[in-house]
Structure formats: C-alpha cells, structure tokens
Amino acid sequence: DIVMTQSPDSLAVSLGERATINCKSSQSVFYSSNNKNYLAWYQQKPGQPPKLLIYWASTRESGVPDRFSGSGSGTDFTLTISSLQAEDVADYYCEQYYGLPYTFGQGTTVEIK
Amino acid sequence: QVQLVESGGGLVKPGGSLRLSCTASGFTFNDYYMIWIRQAPGKGLEWVSYIGSSGTPIHYADSVKGRFTISRDNAKNSLYLQMNSLRAEDTAVYYCARGQVSSVWYLGPWGQGTLVTVSS
Numbered sequence: 001d002i003v004m005t006q007s008p009d010s011l012a013v014s015l016g017e018r019a020t021i022n023c024k025s026s027q028s029v030f031y032s033s034n035n036k037n038y039l040a041w042y043q044q045k046p047g048q049p050p051k052l053l054i055y056w057a058s059t060r061e062s063g064v065p066d067r068f069s070g071s072g073s074g075t076d077f078t079l080t081i082s083s084l085q086a087e088d089v090a091d092y093y094c095e096q097y098y099g100l101p102y103t104f105g106q107g108t109t110v111e112i113k
Numbered sequence: 114q115v116q117l118v119e120s121g122g123g124l125v126k127p128g129g130s131l132r133l134s135c136t137a138s139g140f141t142f143n144d145y146y147m148i149w150i151r152q153a154p155g156k157g158l159e160w161v162s163y164i165g166s167s168g169t170p171i172h173y174a175d176s177v178k179g180r181f182t183i184s185r186d187n188a189k190n191s192l193y194l195q196m197n198s199l200r201a202e203d204t205a206v207y208y209c210a211r212g213q214v215s216s217v218w219y220l221g222p223w224g225q226g227t228l229v230t231v232s233s
Contacts, residue, residue, distance in 0.1 A: 040219040042158075049208055050158065052221030061221060093158055097218050101174055104158040 002026050002096050006105035012113040019081040021108045023094035028074045031098065038098035041070055041079045044107075045090045053092075054079065086112060115139040115222050117209050122227030129199050129231070135192040135209030135224055143167070143187035146212030148220060149194050151205035151229075161207070162194065163217050177203075199231045 003026040013019040037057035042050040054070035067082045094105040121133040149161040162183040182195040210220040
C-alpha cells in the first residue's frame with residue numbers, strides 16, 4: 001500500500017498569514033504517460049463531510065477560493081493557504097489515487113493563532 | 114445541484130448486519146463511479162469500497178473484504194453497502210462519494226454521512 005504522511009499534524013496560523021501543509025507518499029504517484037500526479041486534497045470542517053479542494057495535485061476544484069493552491073510532484077506535495085481566513089479552520093487530508101488501495105494522509109488540523 | 118443522501122445507519126450488535134443506502138440527485142448517476150468511505154470517531158478517512166458506473170469493476174478494502182458487498186441500482190439512482198459480520202472496529206460515519214466518469218480518481222461531492230455503531 002502507498003502510505004501518505006502529512007506534516008505537521010496540526011498548525012496554528014494568524015489570520016491573513018500563510019498556512020502550509022505537506023504530504024509525502026511512500027512511492028511516486030506520478031504517471032509519466034499522461035504527466036499527471038494522482039494526488040488530491042480535501043477540507044473537512046467540524047461536523048461536515050470532506051470537500052474536494054485540489055485534484056491532479058494542483059488543479060483547483062470549481063468554486064474553491066484562489067487562496068488555496070497545490071504544488072509538488074512525485075512523492076512530495078504541498079497545500080498552501082495564502083492568506084488564512086476564519087472559515088478555513090478545518091482538517092485537511094491528502095489522498096493518492098495512483099494505486100489500490102487508494103489511501104489518505106492522517107490529516108492536518110489548521111487553527112487560528 | 115448535485116446531492117448525495119445516505120441512510121440506513123444505526124446501532125447493531127457485533128456479528129449483525131446492516132444495509133446502507135445512498136440516493137443521488139442532480140447528475141447522471143449511471144455515468145459515474147461511486148465510492149463508500151468511512152471515518153471512525155475522531156479518526157481519519159478510510160476507503161471501504163468502490164463500484165464502476167455499470168456495476169463493475171468493484172474493489173474492497175482488505176478490512177471489509179468478504180463481509181461487505183457494494184451494489185448499485187442505476188434505475189433508482191442509488192448506491193448500497195450490505196455489511197455483514199459487523200465488528201466493533203466497523204463503528205464509523207459512512208460516507209458515499211462520487212468519483213469520476215472514467216475511473217474513481219478524486220472524490221466529490223460527498224454525502225453528509227450515516228453513523229454505524231457496532232456495540233453490544
């Protein structure tokens with residue numbers, strides 16, 4: 001199984017500041033035949049289901065604010081919130097859909113400092 | 114708008130059975146892969162099973178293989194999860210989610226979830 005490891009487990013960021021979450025896969029999730037990284041990011045607010053933010057490592061889902069961005073390739077990926085808003089308090093998960101079983105990172109909790 | 118609504122959760126004794134349902138609306142259900150994912154209380158997300166748009170392919174997590182059965186009724190825009198031989202460790206919120214047309218890939222949207230509690 002591909003193991004997804006996120007860091008940190010939690011972080012506290014001041015409003016308007018940048019938040020950065022890292023995700024590392026135990027093997028590459030890059031498929032060279034189509035030049036795509038099979039990596040998604042989800043946001044889960046308290047008491048709500050997860051919501052898709054980013055897919056193919058860097059493609060923002062429709063309706064997601066542009067302060068959210070994804071980057072990285074191969075085994076190392078980053079979700080960046082450029083200017084943290086109060087409504088961004090949530091758990092964030094990366095997920096690889098390169099190989100079965102598809103697997104999630106353990107999650108990163110983002111709070112306001 | 115696209116909507117997924119789960120039902121069928123509840124309290125069941127170890128060894129018991131439960132059938133979850135997910136009713137979809139707002140999109141062409143029979144075009145999409147569909148997935149069940151669960152989240153134990155206070156824990157992270159775990160894949161359970163997926164099913165292709167026409168009923169195949171089907172895949173199960175090792176943790177549920179042989180005990181759970183996924184199915185769909187495209188005429189009713191519905192996805193199902195038959196859960197047998199339930200264990201305490203199956204206690205979780207079960208979400209249905211939509212995959213993509215060509216494969217599972219990334220997931221969205223998700224339903225609100227239904228809680229399954231396995232306890233004596």
